[in-house]
Amino acid sequence: xxRRRGGEAAMRVVVGIKRVIDYAAKIRVxxxxxxxDTANVKMSMNPFCEIAVEEAVRLKEKGLAKEVIAVxxxxxxxxDTIRTALAMGADRGVHVLTDAxxxxxxxxxxxxxxxQREDPKIVLLGKQAIDDDCNQTGQMLAAxxxxxxxxxxxxxxxxxxxxxxxxxxxxxGGLETLSLKLPAVITTDLRLNEPRYATLPNIMKxxxxxxxxxxxxxxxxxxxxxxxxxxxxxxQARVGGKVLESVDELVDKLKNEAGVL
Amino acid sequence: GLKVRVAQATGxxxxxxKELTKVGSSGGEMWSRTLLKSLRGARQSSQQSGExxxxxxxxxxxxxxxxxxDSASKxxxxxxxxxxxxxxxxxxxxxxxxxxxxxxxxxASLAGVETVLHGVSDKEGANGLLAEPLSxxxxxxxxxxxxxxxxxxxxxxxxxxxxxxxxxLDSAPITDVxxxxxxxxxxxxxxxxxxxxxxxxxxxxPLLLSVRTTAFGSxxxxxxxxxxxxxxxxxxxxxxxxxxxxxxxxxxxxEKSESERPQLDAARVVVSGGxxxxxKENFEMLEKLADQLGGALGASRAAxxxxxxxxDLQVGQTGKVVAPELYLAIGISGAIQHLxxxxxxxxxxxxxxxxxxxxxKVADYGLVGDLFKIIPELAEKLPxxx
Numbered sequence: 122x123x124r125r126r127g128g129e130a131a132m133r134v135v136v137g138i139k140r141v142i143d144y145a146a147k148i149r150v151x152x153x154x155x156x157x158d159t160a161n162v163k164m165s166m167n168p169f170c171e172i173a174v175e176e177a178v179r180l181k182e183k184g185l186a187k188e189v190i191a192v193x194x195x196x197x198x199x200x201d202t203i204r205t206a207l208a209m210g211a212d213r214g215v216h217v218l219t220d221a222x223x224x225x226x227x228x229x230x231x232x233x234x235x236x237q238r239e240d241p242k243i244v245l246l247g248k249q250a251i252d253d254d255c256n257q258t259g260q261m262l263a264a265x266x267x268x269x270x271x272x273x274x275x276x277x278x279x280x281x282x283x284x285x286x287x288x289x290x291x292x293x294g295g296l297e298t299l300s301l302k303l304p305a306v307i308t309t310d311l312r313l314n315e316p317r318y319a320t321l322p323n324i325m326k327x328x329x330x331x332x333x334x335x336x337x338x339x340x341x342x343x344x345x346x347x348x349x350x351x352x353x354x355x356x357q358a359r360v361g362g363k364v365l366e367s368v369d370e371l372v373d374k375l376k377n378e379a380g381v382l
Numbered sequence: 383g384l385k386v387r388v389a390q391a392t393g394x395x396x397x398x399x400k401e402l403t404k405v406g407s408s409g410g411e412m413w414s415r416t417l418l419k420s421l422r423g424a425r426q427s428s429q430q431s432g433e434x435x436x437x438x439x440x441x442x443x444x445x446x447x448x449x450x451x452d453s454a455s456k457x458x459x460x461x462x463x464x465x466x467x468x469x470x471x472x473x474x475x476x477x478x479x480x481x482x483x484x485x486x487x488x489x490a491s492l493a494g495v496e497t498v499l500h501g502v503s504d505k506e507g508a509n510g511l512l513a514e515p516l517s518x519x520x521x522x523x524x525x526x527x528x529x530x531x532x533x534x535x536x537x538x539x540x541x542x543x544x545x546x547x548x549x550x551l552d553s554a555p556i557t558d559v560x561x562x563x564x565x566x567x568x569x570x571x572x573x574x575x576x577x578x579x580x581x582x583x584x585x586x587x588p589l590l591l592s593v594r595t596t597a598f599g600s601x602x603x604x605x606x607x608x609x610x611x612x613x614x615x616x617x618x619x620x621x622x623x624x625x626x627x628x629x630x631x632x633x634x635x636x637e638k639s640e641s642e643r644p645q646l647d648a649a650r651v652v653v654s655g656g657x658x659x660x661x662k663e664n665f666e667m668l669e670k671l672a673d674q675l676g677g678a679l680g681a682s683r684a685a686x687x688x689x690x691x692x693x694d695l696q697v698g699q700t701g702k703v704v705a706p707e708l709y710l711a712i713g714i715s716g717a718i719q720h721l722x723x724x725x726x727x728x729x730x731x732x733x734x735x736x737x738x739x740x741x742x743k744v745a746d747y748g749l750v751g752d753l754f755k756i757i758p759e760l761a762e763k764l765p766x767x768x
Contacts, residue, residue: 144719148573157577169700225545226554249700253572255557256541260513261549269514269630272542275693287634291693292538293647293702294445295638297508301631311700312687347554347585351567353577359725362746364737368759371731374747379729381651381708382765 131283132242132303134186136177136211137232138170138193140202141252154352157252166202169247171209172309175316176277177245178210185279188212190239194231196220200332207327208319214332215239219344221337227344229261234340236266241304243286248273248308259308269301273310279303388635436496436527437467439588441520441534441543443511444485444500446478451488453648454535457598459492464601465562466531469496473523473616475516475539476500477508486613493604495611499523502616502624508633511539515624517546519616522623524551529588531565536592537647548590555590556581560597565589574699574722595647596705596726639692644678646695651677651708654697654724657684658713658734658753665690668712671761680704680724682714698723713753716741733757 142148143163151158166174180186191206193199194217203214217231236244249256263270271277271288275296278287289298291310301307319327337344365371376382440462442455451459462470472489476482479501486500502510502519510516520543524532532547534540536558548555561569566583568591583589646652653672659665665685672679680702681695697704699722709727714720716732716739724730725744732745733753742748749756 142573147718148576150577157573224554226549226552229549251574251699254574254699257545257548257555257557260542260545263514264517264546264549267627267630270542270546271631272513273538290538293694295636295692295694297636298634299512299631300634302629311683312693347583348556349582349584351580351582353572353579356571356575356578359744361743362730362748364742364748364750368749368756368763371747371749371760372763375708375729375731376765379708379746381729 132180132186133188133190133239134177134180135190135192135232135236135239135241135244136170136173136206137228137244137246137258138174138191138202138206139167139247139250139252140164140193140195140199141167141250144168144251150353150355154354156350156353164198164201166205167247167250167252169249169251169309169311170202171247171316172311172313173245173247174206174209174211175314176307176309177243178317179314180243180279181210185283186243190215190241192217192232192235194219194223194228203332204324204327205319207330207332208324209317210323211330213330215335216332217335217337217340219337221344222346223344224346224348225255225257225261226347227337227342228258229265230342231337231340231344232258232262233265234342235335236262242283243279243304244268244306246306246308248310256308259306263306266304266306269303269305271299271301271305271307274307275310275312277307277313386635386637436469436471436529438462438470438531438533439520439524439527439529440470440472441532441540442472442474442485442489443535443537443539444474444476444478444481445511446476446481448481451485453595453599453645454537454540455485456603457593457595457601458533458535458540459489460601460603461559461562461593461598462531462533463492463494463604464598465565466533467565468494470494471496471527471529472498473502473520474498474500475502475511477510483613490610490613491605492611493606495606498611498613499616500613502621508636509628512628512631512633513543513546514627514630517543517550518627519620519624520547521550522620523616524588526617526620532588532590534592536594540592544590544592551588551590553585553588553590554583555592556583557592559591559593571722574718575725576718576722594703596703599648637692639694641679643672644676646678646680646697647702647704649678649704649706651675651710652680652697652704652706652724652727653677653710653712654680654682654714655685655690655712656682656714656720657688659685659690662690664754667757671710671757671764674761674764675708677706677708680709682717682720696723711741711745712757714741715739716744 143165177189189211191211246259276289680697699719705726732741732748
């Protein structure tokens, strides 16, 4: 096993990134109910994926990782998201090109093929994508690789021996710390780090970095879905209420109108 | 106060072969003869027809000191009782034997339950709840019982566990369900709850799902007529299925907020603070208000990020989803991601000095002004609920 000697970095880190509708954009459900309208809407890297890229780049800066590989799966436009990751500091990219609607289980299987090719010690993913809000892919990848999992991470610390990693997780009751055997899948939560902005010089440098193109067929993965989306609709809108004049009025309304006191 | 717990035993001690020996009543180790017989009979006929026999497997988490079933567990059982195929078997996963047995006893009295299984692990601390070994045990149990459905709650325990189980079974799960249309069709929120997606499972099964507490938690659980269900230990074979995975991870410690207040996801009233509180000391001002109303404390992401309170108070798209009778949003602007966690509250009150804050669009009642003046006045004029 390679040991870290005087700054010699050993491991490869794979980061998964997804292109989603920007978190600040207002979404519109298509009138035919077939889905959410993504035409002419601002797209960005999923915020949790940004945090994952940032954490991976920090591992490199700490001398713990020798190479960071940014991986995205989707249509041609996913390349833009990979370029952003490269501008943030990832070394090279892998784009699994497909127009198929991918679900977490298929994505996990695609990741498995890539992990087997790249041999990383850590795979970093965002805990959930803000479009489907699934929060499944990381756990699934860990299962099919028979690796440990550290989900909803708010702190990651690789042990000196580089055979274990300590992950602090945000859970319902507060914080929980686990010690995981490497290799591991770690999914990032909000407070793990604050991602850097890609600077213009780094964006220019990123254009020279390589992005390998693959397809699900080349990776031998069947991406057909076990779940069919029948329809998408907007929830019942909440009718806004009134702005009151005084605390007295509020207490009165809560007691006598809303009946909650 | 903050309670910190750290692992005492060494890894070697915990993983010794001793852990797998079950200590229990005479009927504990083995499946009861009656249950085995009926399952075998059902399975024989189902194997002929190619269909599965048992209805639903419910996975329930029982934590030490929780004092009974938590709201996620109740929502899981309510969903199984009202909407999923019967009979159901409940599996209790726990970090303490006492909590495990207490929960098992409670579940055994419910209608529709055939058996309650517990004792997945007698390990100290939360090693009994780790996803790597537990998912293997569940997968083995699914192989033995052949349920058509597997259900758990959509809290951090269920979110961490269920997708891992699903991948082991090569079955795509449906998570964070808010409505059951029929046994293969469900509704789940997407885009921070700004859209609802109706999905149908078309795989070969089993169908794994997790349910949102606020969507099923209010449905009362039906008690069984007559004798309760059988309570038994999980079989040695299933427990052994998790043994190899125990080497993958180890519980080291936790930082939990200890409070006399009701649990955030089950409270009738939530007093929630945002960025405008400015400091931890100011945030503590809300504690008095919460206590006066007999409610729980909540927070926006901004407040947690700023260190005003602990992460378990965060309400929102990626935090807790709550639907109390009364939600007081104090100094919270009302970003989409926060609304995702509280817009199903019965009555929403917003207190903010910015009249343009988006929170006023969803609030039933609003007060525009300085919260540092309004909150003390409110505390003075509110009748004490305690």
